Every structure is written in structure tokens, then in C-alpha cells.
Amino acid sequence: MVRWAESGELARLIEVEQAADGLFLQVGIEFPPGTTMVEEVADVGTVLVEGEPAAGFAMFGWVDGNVHLDQLAVHPDQMRRGIGGRLVRAVLDHARAAGAPAVTLTTFRDVPWNAPWYERHGFTVLPEREWAPEVRKVVEHERELGIEVAPRVVMRADLGR
Helix, strand or coil: CEEECCHHHHHHHHHHHHHHHHHHHHHCCCCCCCCCHHHHCCCHHHEEEECCCCCEEEEEEEECCEEEEEEEEECHHHCCCCHHHHHHHHHHHHHHHCCCCEEEEEEECCCCCCHHHHHHCCCEECCHHHCCHHHHHHHHHHHHHCCCCCCEEEEEEECCC
16 A cells, blocks of 8 residues: 655665665666665655555655656565556656646666656656756756666656646
8 A cells, every 4th residue: 555654764765775776787787876865855745655664665756847756666575566556656646636737757768667667657758859947957967976877768647637
């Protein structure tokens, strides 16, 4: 069951994120130190989790008037159980309820559990010419952090209000 995170869960969410990031080594991607997204959480009201203890989470904010999915992670021991899909649906539902026209995200283009997975959940690649100013800043920030270690894309799911 997807629920809002509690402040006491952040340490567990860091573990989930780091374990999930370890999977990227299989495709030759290694994240630079200090790029754990959960460490930047200022408001647990922007984090949805599933499981007790949390097996996965979705962290989001607002970018260019849309809900922006900053991070989705599921612990490798809990993968292939639908947790990621339920978390994405919960983010989409929250965005609709909040009146957002779309949900955006950035992800690796060629990693099977990244862009191709999001496409199966209703996201499409947003061409660079359609990037709004704040999404552009997100991409630039990721480059500065060294996260763009393989081709990345911006994706969008229109909510069809």
C-alpha cells in the first residue's frame, strides 16, 4: 500500500536508494559520491513509500507547473512485485488531484528499467526544443553533479485534464 513517508524513515530510504543505484553497475553506470537524492529531502510530504519497512519510494516536487518525479527507487530484494508501478500511479494520481497538467522526469534513455519502463507507464520522451526553463535547469544541475554518465532524456506524462 502506497502511503506518505514519515520523517523517521529517511535513513531507510537512503538504504533503498543506494541498493537500487547499485543495479546500475550491471550496465556500466556508476554514480558519483554524494548524489543520493533522499539526503536532500526537506519535506516528507513530497515522498511516497510502499512497504513496512519501506521497500520503495517516489520523491517529487514541482517544475514548470508540473509535478516532477525526482527519484523512484525500489530495493532490489523487492523488485518485480509491482511496487514501482504502484508508486508511479500514486504520483500521477497526486498530480491530478493537485491540478498539475503533467508529470515530468529525467532518466537514462537506454537502461531497460528507466526510459523504456516509464514508456510502459504512459511517459513519452520530450524533445529538447520543448523543455521549459526549469526542466532545463534540472538537466543542467544533473550534469553539474556528474549524473549524466550515459545518455539521458526528459520524459512527460500528460494528465489529460
